[in-house]
Amino acid sequence: MSATLLVSPASARVMPDLYDVREAVASRGNTDRADATARGLERVFVRVTGDQNIANNPKVAPVLAQSQKFVQSYRYDSDDNQLYLQLAFDPQAVNDLVHKLQLPLWPNNRPGTLVWMAVDTLQSGRDTLRQEDYPELFGLLDGLAMERGLPLDFPVMDLNDQRNMPLGSLWAQDEGAAERAGVRYRPDATLMGRLLQTSGQRWQANWLLIHGGRSYAFDASGTTMEEVALRGVNEAANLLAERYAVHSSDTGVASAVMVEISGIRSFAHYSQATKYLQGLAQVSSAEVLAVDGDRLMLALNSSTELKTLQNVLALNRNLQLARDDGLVDLSGYRAPLGSAQNPLRYSWQ
Template sequence: MRKLLRHGLASKVLALLMCALILPAQARVIPDLYEVVEAVPSRGAMDRASASSRGLERVFVRVTGDATIGDNPQLKTVLERAQQYLQGYRYTREDNQLYLHLSFDPQAVSDQVHTLGLPMWPNNRPATLVWVAVDTLQQGRSALREEQYPELYAALEAMALERGLPVDFPVMDLNDQRNMPLGNLWALDERAAERASVRYGPDATLMGRLLEVSGERWQASWLLIHGGRSYAFDASGTSLEEVALRGIDEAANLMAQRYAVRPSGDSGPRGTVIVEISGIDSFADYTEASAYLQGLAQVSSADLLSVDSDRMRLALTTSATLQKLRDALALNRKLEAGADSDPIDLTGYRAPLGSADNPLHYRWH
């Protein structure tokens, strides 16, 4: 997680970067889902075991996308044996506090997710741009800036890391202020969000307005915009930080609901979806596209059916719903979805989308 478009870049490099950012963003792979840090009172074995259990629960929250997964009785025995899933650990000390850095084995955790039939949220996740406006009793209304609220920014990034949701924040320079006027941000204006977010190329946009009602009462309205859909939700609490963190937390819940799949099939038995990809101009394109499809958590196998000129047709075996599969494919900016043809023959038969007679169409860039 980082601030984007830092100042000081050479103008030529910046221009090239801006051109690249106009393209649809590609999902960001989260590399540290399986690494956590726990505060511990000592280096003793009991404290290490307790911290390992807490840390593994946090990992399961990130991997499944389910913030309440720790309440699952199936997970209790796994958490009790948390140290069996460790790849390594080390200690550090800061301000007289001892910390235990834990690294868990991704394959071992994934195997347990599969065994227990838990949802799996793949680690290629939508990068989310966060715009926030704050209205306080003393200072009035303003767009949230890191310089004004450094501790809140740190808390938001920590929550995003905890949930495994990649987030970025606008730099709020003159361009951002012009493209996202404060009034539009407070109104949670979707058109303004689309216009102002172009320079960052996010997969999703999260807008929030946080209102101080009284000294110990805050209210917030949030809007998550992603994949042609909008999700509105509210939050209330006793502090600015509380209602702000709930925005990140609920955004992660919504993303996980959209992209998480159960290894055993959260939508019934496995089925086959036919996909046709054009724009395959070289063996490198073929290799990259095939490897990408094979690596999708929603796909158990991708079998090549035919190659014709620059087109290849594949059969994807999946237990995910067709919509979840299409959502996952939409996260790769090299795949541009074509229009659904939905052909109907003379008898009135409508070929199902994703069938051999009506495959999903994409173009590789």
């Protein structure tokens, strides 16, 4: 079997376990369970809001004290003589609470992010970071991705990857190389990091997040390679959450956005498109207004900003942005984007 067959493409995906946590406890007593449940709900709030500092919000502390009200089920298990409490919080109850407290809500359809990393150590010099060489580091990154609710993928670094993303290009954070090397993975976002050991106890990292036609550069420093790597993924999660989180106070009033989708050539296409749009957290309703040949016209009721809605729709690979040909009359007037005269136009692939 060739190595390429083992590659699982990154893509926007629904995160299924945002509301489930596992907490270490000293006993099965009520006090230990209550404390663990509060810690668990705090972790869920971080995942659901996208805000890693959400516990510092004064609105949240009183809720954590009542965390057991939001538990759907729990059970105990043990591992290496350590007792754990498995908690499943009620997703609808948590989401309703987030809305009530006017906190941001990061819907569970999130951008798959491909992470490339290179390291430069005082002892060994410069090299590409591979999972097989640094299993503990990549294990920590997987754990952090779970805590933030961010789907991460790592390149397999076979000959194909080494040819498309040579070490020099990775260290230079070459966006062209990232695009070429990412073809086989089809990520929604790409995160490139170069981790530099500056002294025996200091590390510096430079990060570049590429997503949605934009690039975001940021730095991290710390005492270990693991620390600066984790900080890089944390900041990437912060930036993506900021882009996609729904804020209750964005507008507060739902409005209709017209969307036209071409390429609907079968009932299966129709069902897939409408089911997807009706299931978006940013959309309160998706009403089919007309079907004309292979074209579908819908009205999406949403209280989020138009740009946020466009960002979310871009996460679906089946929806490809169509040519912008909104009509402009002789006076130069252009119908507002999202209106009946100038709908958001997509083609179904």
